[in-house]
Amino acid sequence: MNEISAAPPAEQRLHRWSWLFVLLQQLRQFILPLIVLVFAGRRSGPGGDFAEWAPLVGVGVLVVVSVLQYFTYRYRVGSDGITIRSGLLQRSQREIPFARIHNVGVHQSLLHRAFNVAEVRLESAGGQKPEAQMRVLGLDEALALERLVRHRGTATAPADGSDGAATARTDDESHTLLAMSTAEIVRLGLVSNRGMIVFAAAFGLLWQLFPDERLIARLAEDSFRQAAGYADDLHLGWLGIASAAMLVVSVFVFLLRLLSVALALAQYHGFRLSETQRRLTVERGLFARIRTSVAPRRIQAWFLQETLLHRWFGRRSLRIDTATGGPENDPRKLRELAPIATPDACDALAAHLLPGATWPPPQWRPLPRRAWWRLFAGSVPWNLLLAAVLAWQLGAWALLVLLWLPWSAYAAWRQAGRIGYAVDARLVAVRGGWWSRWWRFAEVDKLQALRLQRSPLDRWLGTASLWLDTAGAGAMSPPLRIRFLPEHEARALYAQLGRTLAARRLKW
Template sequence: MSHGDASLPPEHRLHPWSWLFVLLQQLRQFVVPLLALLVAGRRDTGPWEYAGYASFIGVAVLVAISILQYFTYRYRIGRDGISVRTGLLRRDLRQIPYARIHNVVLHQGLLHRLFGVAEVRLEAAGGQKPEAQMRVLGLDRALELEQAVRDRGAAPLPAEATAPARCDPPLLALSTAEVVRLGLVSNRGMIVFAAGLGLVWQVFPEKAVAGLLQDWFRGAMGYAGALHLGWLAMAAGVLAFAAAFVLVLRLLSVVLALVQYHGFRLVEHQGRLTVERGLLARVRTSVAPRRIQAWHLEETLLHRWFGRRSLRIDTAVGGQENDPRRLRELAPIAPPETCDALLRYLVPQLQWPPQWKPLPRRAWWRLFAANVPWNLLLAAVLCWHFGAWGLLVLAWLPWSAYAARRQAGWMGYAVDARLVAVRGGWWSRWWRMAEVDKIQALRLQRSPLDRWLGTASLLLDTAGAGAMAPPLRIRFLPEAEARALQARLARMLAARRLRW
């Protein structure tokens, strides 16, 4: 079929300023070698004399590549999918069916918002890279593309008709006060602190940083010694410093939460869940509820103090695990009843909370026994360095036993015709659940200790599970109960696949 066939929908270009954003993206990747060449080019002797010219030539090449991509990139919104045509000498035509697109991400950084454009990513399940990444489209074109994916090939709406998704009442909207609470209960300040420490360590020589820290510590200790403070005053000073450090981390967490989650809105529109958030950079991402593989509720001690929980999801969508634009949170923070209501609304016929079945009472000592060897090893190392004072570490064992009993008392699982759920933790509680249809594999695990005690653990695999999320695992069951549960779930999975 020819390019000019009138029966085909028209092709679209990227935004005229797209070459600038592509150039900035490439410069971020090559900024270190270009700066090295530029600095080396200041030398007037030797082979470094022409290094500065090489850096300018490199920038000129990147500009040419960025402009060339604008003139050679085309996309078409068709009835059954989206086609993308790229390349000048080597032409590449990629057809992306709507059924393959599992997630649509619209990203607007501060520069994007100034130019009225957005970066669009079309993501599919399982891939590490998006099916298509468009840098950049006008905001009206980006919304039109998102609408076409929602409609699954229906005629795209005009630009003025694409924004009414905001008219739908939100399932959840976070106020500024809620975002501040999110910052207070999270540890995002440690991310800023670690990033700043890493930057200082990279920019300055390691010996200089280590020497500065040593000088600061010696100065502080010398000042404290000059004041002739007793051990009680020294302990109070250390506690005050620790409290000030925690306060600064919490303030950083609040700032980062405001930057990332300001204006958070969760909306359901035409069968897709859409989340929009961000203060400086706006991220708009959507996913169909049927692509959700597992649900994860979390409630730390600070959450309970504020009467809040968090609701996260696993989706069968490719991409990097730590990509901040990936849809992972449906409710970053909300009252427990709001999280429960969201679960019941998004998973019809779900009986939540379910009837939990506790683990055997003797499971607590399995949790306690796992910590004992590490405690003894630490005590031995400290005794070798500090003598008998190292035995004070063993005072942790009674608390560890108490925590293990409380944790085992909270652990439980629930299985019905639609849902498999587990819960765990104690100080920080969590719930993890998945629909039976979304289970990918069942595994019965038995360690040497399990074989000796006649127990087993059942591990249920789902797609898209995050590395930091607790596994969907039922632990320390009697072997007969674990095998019977595995057989029951296997029959349920087989019956559903036969109906499909």
């Protein structure tokens, strides 16, 4: 603790190589105009020589700006926050209180690791941009700043309304909550669809490079004809052709899974979730190392997922919504507490971080089983529309699409048997899904709003849906809502949660 409480220097600069990383960041933004100048400037006549030298002049200006930013950027760590001064002609000074810093991110790319430096981001709740972005600090200085912000922030903004000084005296040891082995990361790659995402991105890039859809269609048609001609020369027959098609599909799926495993190894190698000073810290990455942390009190909601592939491996994934700002798809944002783990490990992790709450709930309250037809009815119009469009193009054979309706009805019946909810004084939870199962839950204190919704069909059937809003909800996670409840049950639950929230806010 003596090292942490020692007074830091009055003002500190960035790392001596920070200008290089600022330059590279600026070049990434201006690379396209510079390339245009290089190729457009190669012409004869008046002004041609200047056009050829213009890109070099632009790069020189960026170098000067980067060096000036290094010499003019200063930061000072005080007792209550961080002061940042920057600018030469237009000077600015920012005061960032420790209580406002909700997340400290330390990022290292391959170039960062070669120079033993790191980029530090200080983020607050609700902001789309970080409060401060330091490019770059020495790795030791970055980690020391992260520790100092964590300790000062804990003392300034204690959790659960406890005394700040008492909180700051907690043990400084790092406790590992979850560490992923290489075998677990391989399982993560096998159950994920990251390879398909890369394939879709590559297809989109190909479409942009060759906007003439007829060219791509001709390539696909020629490839199909060549394959059909080769199969005809071999006299494979329909059984052989079907086997060859299945083999091609199997090879394609295998390559996609192999790509998914490679991407998972690159992103999650060395994954470690630890707890220090009432903060959660995640470190991961093979080439680019990412270290990000968040206080458990900033967790707004939880999302537990178990797809069919997860069940085959006996695994689940645990994600969280936090109150920190920034885009949802930012890879530096702490979203995954357990990218893949056993069900017992996920439950134990949630129970550890939800003191006083009971997880998993001892009993789930199911919805009326007759609600299955409400789930089934939503898919019927789309199925009929698809069948009509295909029948118009392909004829009567397209009506085979209607065979999906019995399966859809069966899936809705099974899903209705799994939908349920659990509410107690500390936690509200909803579960759903059948083929792909999920659990969504949040502390009652973290609910931002309650909404009772009734559609015309609900009013006719005497049912209602209860929507529970939390901060930081991700678009990829199912909403926290309880659907198709009998109206009296929905209103009673709405009143119960409203009274609980009102009582908790009066205590604050």
